[in-house]
Amino acid sequence: MKTVLVFKTSVSNNGKVQGLAPFLNRLINTNGRWNFDLEDCDNILRVETESPDVIAIASLLQKQGFLCEELH
Template identity: 40%
Template sequence: MIEVFKTNVQKVEQSQMIVEKLLKHFPNSAINFDLEDCDKILRIHSLSISNRKIIAILKANGFYCEVLA
């Protein structure tokens, strides 16, 4: 399962911190950001994904996040 999110993460350092936090909740997942995209895309490839949890983790760290449809 692959899920794509729109975020407001701007810096590589921020994206690395978010990836580390997400991997604690979703181990064995492939998680990456495309900060060159205007929507600052977050992609997560995992067997099970909780959109609500992912959005909550980013929000708890001061970032905006929504599912990109």
């Protein structure tokens, strides 16, 4: 069963999304999907996966210099 995780981020443009894509693709398995909603004021990252790992996702973005906080 897939879980949808939603994060508030500081990723602000498509160039930054493209820079993160290889890291997110490695972290989110082939059955998962991720996308950013940069039109949203919180620059939302949505992750749909069968193996959710909130800490790993947040850490990945933080190591790349972005704020990342799960929304509940």
